[in-house]
Every structure is written in structure tokens, then in C-alpha cells.
Amino acid sequence: MGEKIELKVSGMSCGHCEMAVKKALLGVAGVKDAQADHKAGRAEVEAEGPVDRRLLIDAIKKAGYEAS
Numbered sequence: 277m278g279e280k281i282e283l284k285v286s287g288m289s290c291g292h293c294e295m296a297v298k299k300a301l302l303g304v305a306g307v308k309d310a311q312a313d314h315k316a317g318r319a320e321v322e323a324e325g326p327v328d329r330r331l332l333i334d335a336i337k338k339a340g341y342e343a344s
Contacts, residue, residue, distance in 0.1 A: 278308060278322050278323060278324060278325075279322075279323045279324075279325060279326060279327065280320065280321070280322055280323075281320070281321045281323065281327065281329060281332065282318060282319070282320050282321075283318060283319045283320075283321070283329075283332060283333065283336070283343050283344065284317060284318055284343065284344045285297055285312060285317055285318055285319045285336060285341055285342070285343045286317055286341065286342045286343075287340065287341040287342050288312060288314035288317065288341060289314055290314060291314070293312070293314050293341070294311075294312040294313065294314050295312075296339045296340070296341075297310075297312040297319050297336055297339055297341055298310045298311065298312050298319075299339070300335040300336055300338060300339035301319060301321055301332060301335055301336065303335060304321075304327065304331050304332055304335050305327075305331075306323050306324050306325055306326075306327045307321055307322070307323050307324075307327060307332075308322045308323060308324050309321070309322040310322070319336070319343070
């Protein structure tokens, strides 16, 4: 059973930013799919199972954005 996690993301201003956040999230173990929306200021992750939210936030921060 998959798990959906929604995160608030700030600092995204364009499609390139969305792709950077998506790529960062897809690099986290257990993440099956990810979408980012700069206009809504959020990202949505579909995980194969439980994923530590802090790992997702850290991945976004390493990509240069803020998340909560």
C-alpha cells in the first residue's frame, strides 16, 4: 500500500524549480513518484511504504529550497 505525503515548499518560482524538487524527492529511497507545483507552493510524494518526512525535507533543502 502506497503512502501519499504533501509538503509545503517555498523558493520555487518556475518549472525548472519544480523539476529540481521532483528530482530531489525521487532520489529518496522508497519514493515511487513526486510532483511539485511552484504556484501552489507544495510538493506531493507517493511512496511505496512509510518514508521519514525529514528525509524528504532534507532532500528539498539540499536542492536549494525550503520545505515543511
